[in-house]
Amino acid sequence: MTSPLHGGLGGWEGADQPNDTGAAVAVEKMRRDLMAAKATEPSAAAPDSAKRASKEMPKTAATESPPSAPVAVNGAACADGVSEGCSTRAVIGSDVRWPAPVPSTLSLDERFALCRSVGAECIQEDELRALLEKKAHPICYDGFEPSGRMHIAQGILKAINVNKLTKCGCVFVFWVADWFAMLNNKLGGDINKIRKTGEYFIEVWKAAGMDMTNVRFLWASDEINKNSNQYWMRVMDIARKFNITRIKRCGQIMGRGEGDDQPSAQIMYPCMQCSDIFELKADICQLGLDQRKVNMLAREYCDELKMKHKPIILSHGMLPGLLEGQEKMSKSDPDSAIFMEDLSADVNRKIKKAFCPPQVLEGNPCMSYIEHMVFPMYGEFRVDRRDQDGGPITYTSFAQCSEDYLSGRLHPGDVKPNLSRYINEMLEPVRRHFQDDPHAKKLLATIKAYKVTK
Template structure:
């Protein structure tokens, strides 16, 4: 859970760190949540679903919206039963506050949350700030982690997330007010699982970890699992980093014969942009696209990106198009170099894949088109942090928290 110490200030941005470790979430009961609702002018980002007033609308559309977030990582039967039972299920979304944000945490999360809002779900983002106490980079300072969380929220604001229809819940507030409910769950999880099993989960959560695990890392998975169980949620939107904690949570329900367990939707995860063996280097700057990247960064990363000709499966550039570009714009436009063909617009991944695997699309043309599309998505974010006073102050505060020069 340690952040990279090698931060470099460049304008409003901090240099993208290596692959981040996972961090955690929250829990509840019939009580009033400590909730902050961000009120911002609503603007609909390009490519977002527009299922308005779907509480009275199509069951199929609401089901499709959730399926599109997690694809095969959704239990269809459980989800259909829930949607038939409740018109406006409560969906919690896990967020580990982070001083950098890759494009999955920024753009993909915006797309997914807006889909759920437009589909009639009651969405609450859980800011897992409490786990900052395990982060030595900021000396376990909760106030600093709050600043990081506010920076993440400002980033979502710049992307067009429907924050005026989303509740923001801080885990530290929940635990402080309702520790009498939280800590017994933590102890139950620790008591009913072996050290060997917990260590296996920790290794899965952080496959890049080297050496022995500290006690806090072993205990962390119990805290994370308890945080998922604690909230009164119908659905949890989790990253793959929370997959093991969710499995522990399901075991907890089974062991203690608890009812009304929440359904977990695990969102899609973008692959490493680099080819083996470069992808093994966790300090390589081109492994992912970050929300703070400028045009030069995007150009550099696209030059390094792995994009094998005529091969769609396992192609990271095509994955970025599938999960970021097509959902955002509703299309992907390729301007091919002279001799490669003319300009072509793709409206579906199937169409793009067919042309690419046939050799009709050259990898260099795809990468140039992807670079252009990524810059179009990120330019409003750059403009926001370049012009908005509050956003600039947050960037300065982040630099102070992590000792950026």
């Protein structure tokens, strides 16, 4: 168990080690499949909110009548609404809205190693192995507040991780956290703008090269409204079981500091996010390290209730922002992040300006992107450079590449244009989608006009 939240490059201990383990073979095969995979239309039905959002929007989501989706049967037998095994909700993996999940072709060891490689931290590894042994289709989830544009940590890095997990047979739920964005006052708390942005997020993910077979998109407001009794029972129960200090300690999950002056939403939000985990029956919380406090809360809650199976926490590291000292990408500073539909001129300019101290890996965003995006996707980093600068070279492992960087044989001037080339290649399908598809194009124009609030 491990890494500090911002452990620099060394903190990502679950990251791919392409050359040594059985997992390397699986990672490599996954990478090739990923490259070959054409982003197909998702099998999921269009989310109710998305459909509604294109029509006229009701004043508040809470006043909408629950949609009559063919989901779970209500389990009236559960008096407190919170006991383990009491299910009033859809079992996402076998929800009738989607075709059955596709099983993995990998062995248990390969599945474990590939899943594990997603996390900079895993709580706990033995539970992960036992889960994979028991379940062909564990449910993983990550939640996103739709606000602003999507950066490459939410787009590319997420796609890499999702492809690994679905390759292991997992079902991955993208939780479009519209109500959470509203609670967190994003986009001025305007639910209509938030939903539009949610539609744009889904549009980006669909174009980002993800294998959609075991992927599901769910809107928080829709699912909560469908199972509102059980959901709010759980929220209240969580609120009863933890004191204010403990809940406030989760402030980071909203991107807020503990000392910040906060509306009371800072108490509601973590209780709700914790409830989501149970609502979704998530076996694996696959969110960023910045979300670990609430995931830990969910495990503590399981202890309180003496639940046998706790959600496993598989946290990915945070992709740093482009400028010095930025531990993660921020949307309010457009120069700290590369956005999914940035033009190549934007990418080149941002990378050119990026922090990239020679011979230093710690806190170096360029080297971090090479490690966490280029190697997992391409299995190599090809440096095209003039003969007088050392001539072209192709690294086939990050270890090799970082060694040369530390020694000064690989210079920031070599790293930057080549990194830009890779990122541009990764973004090209998304860029094209937003240029060529009229619906996507309009959506992007709409959300670009919104004023992003922090």
